[in-house]
Amino acid sequence: MRVLLVGDIVGKPGRAAFLQVVNRLKAEDRIDFVIANGENAAAGRGPSLEIAQSLLNAGADVVTLGDHAWDAKEMVEGIDLESRVIRPANFSKGAPGKGWVRVDTPEGEIMVIQLIGRVFMQPNYDCPFQAADKLLAPAMNPPKVVFVDMHGEASSERMAMGRYLDGRVSAVFGTHTHCQTSDETVFPKGTAYITDLGMTGPKDSVLGREVEPVIAKFLTGVPHKFDVAKDDPTLEGAIVDVDMGTGKARSIERIRVRL
Numbered sequence: 001m002r003v004l005l006v007g008d009i010v011g012k013p014g015r016a017a018f019l020q021v022v023n024r025l026k027a028e029d030r031i032d033f034v035i036a037n038g039e040n041a042a043a044g045r046g047p048s049l050e051i052a053q054s055l056l057n058a059g060a061d062v063v064t065l066g067d068h069a070w071d072a073k074e075m076v077e078g079i080d081l082e083s084r085v086i087r088p089a090n091f092s093k094g095a096p097g098k099g100w101v102r103v104d105t106p107e108g109e110i111m112v113i114q115l116i117g118r119v120f121m122q123p124n125y126d127c128p129f130q131a132a133d134k135l136l137a138p139a140m141n142p143p144k145v146v147f148v149d150m151h152g153e154a155s156s157e158r159m160a161m162g163r164y165l166d167g168r169v170s171a172v173f174g175t176h177t178h179c180q181t182s183d184e185t186v187f188p189k190g191t192a193y194i195t196d197l198g199m200t201g202p203k204d205s206v207l208g209r210e211v212e213p214v215i216a217k218f219l220t221g222v223p224h225k226f227d228v229a230k231d232d233p234t235l236e237g238a239i240v241d242v243d244m245g246t247g248k249a250r251s252i253e254r255i256r257v258r259l
Ligand SMILES: [Fe+2]
Pocket: 039, 066, 067, 068, 151, 175, 176
């Protein structure tokens, strides 16, 4: 089973890149299942449920969110209507939505979990390591194949999660920082890992935003409007080949496709 993992989709250029590249990879029979991070899909901000569903219609099997999950009030109100859109599992207890989903495929069941880090992030998230333990406990009867989106700022925290879950899940992949890392690997006990998938959006930018206002903000400290940039739409992510019988990863391949 080949699973495409897609780095943070940013705005319209990101959605366009996603649609084109996923269709191409599916037509070439290179992927069977798609997990996409959609936390910046709406003009760089968190999507409404409708926009998240447009990613499902465009070829995603599961859409993960992140710290931008509640930017759109339509998502706060709508997330419980769509099980294939998930937010971090270690959000506060009363948060709407779920942090995991189990999806039946012709090849077998896949569970997708999202976690969020606490280093350089909001202090009110629960411990992501303990949240992972709870979801993977025998009482939950997790399937063999589990993919974990570890949304975080610090590479140390994401890598520690990858190592912590080695042998218990098929893959741990980082999202949020929009800069693809070149450390993709399969850990000794069979868990595929990459610290950050990168960004799906306009590469001629600062993390997806127009360059000039970001520089001006750094130079002056005065708030500027950060519109989503337009040029060089690109999809970044990785393809993990997983053995559905054992749940172990066979390989992870980092990808960057420019339109
Ligand atoms: Fe984020």
